[in-house]
Amino acid sequence: MNIWVRITLVAIAGGLGAAARYLIVLLLKNSPLGFATWVINSIGCLVIGILSGWLANNSCLWNEQTRTAFTLLTMTGFCGGFSTFSSFTLDSVKYYEAGQFLTWLIFGAMTIFVGLFGCALGYYIGKHI
Numbered sequence: 001m002n003i004w005v006r007i008t009l010v011a012i013a014g015g016l017g018a019a020a021r022y023l024i025v026l027l028l029k030n031s032p033l034g035f036a037t038w039v040i041n042s043i044g045c046l047v048i049g050i051l052s053g054w055l056a057n058n059s060c061l062w063n064e065q066t067r068t069a070f071t072l073l074t075m076t077g078f079c080g081g082f083s084t085f086s087s088f089t090l091d092s093v094k095y096y097e098a099g100q101f102l103t104w105l106i107f108g109a110m111t112i113f114v115g116l117f118g119c120a121l122g123y124y125i126g127k128h129i
Contacts, residue, residue, distance in 0.1 A: 001065055001068060001069065006068075006072055009069060009072045009073050009077060010072050010073075010076050010080070011077070012077065013072070013074065013076075013077025013078040013081065014076075014077045014078065014080055015081060016077075016081065017078040017080065017081025017083075018081040018082065021040050021081070021082050021083065024036060024040055024043075025040075040082065040083050041083050041085040041086070043082075043083070044079055044082050044083025044085055044086030045083070045086045045089045047078075047079055047082075047086065048079040048086040048087065048089070048090050049090070049093070051074050051079070052075065052090055052093075055067065055070065075087075075090070088111055091107070092104055092107060092108050092111075095107055
């Protein structure tokens with residue numbers, strides 16, 4: 001599968017994921033601040049976990065090209081467009097499963113800390129430009 005086919009798969013599924021995210025935001029527009037984001041991130045984490053676990057458990061059923069296409073469509077594309085937090089949590093689980101507990105802890109803590117700090121800094125800069 002060439003790179004342009006891969007990019008197209010990610011772009012299409014990513015757009016669908018972003019549209020699904022927006023739909024949930026619209027459905028929860030009267031909810032408290034942050035609730036829609038929490039719902040989206042929670043669903044994204046659950047979905048990417050289910051997909052990853054299912055793929056790992058059933059990988060013998062698929063050839064490499066089909067497995068790659070499925071991963072690009074569902075996890076990289078849809079889940080990435082829906083919630084990048086889901087990708088972060090999957091990376092964290094992979095460190096944990098590999099027995100890299102210190103890396104798992106540092107990666108998780110630093111991602112959250114740097115993300116919060118970066119957002120606050122960016123917000124401050126944006127307000128002062």
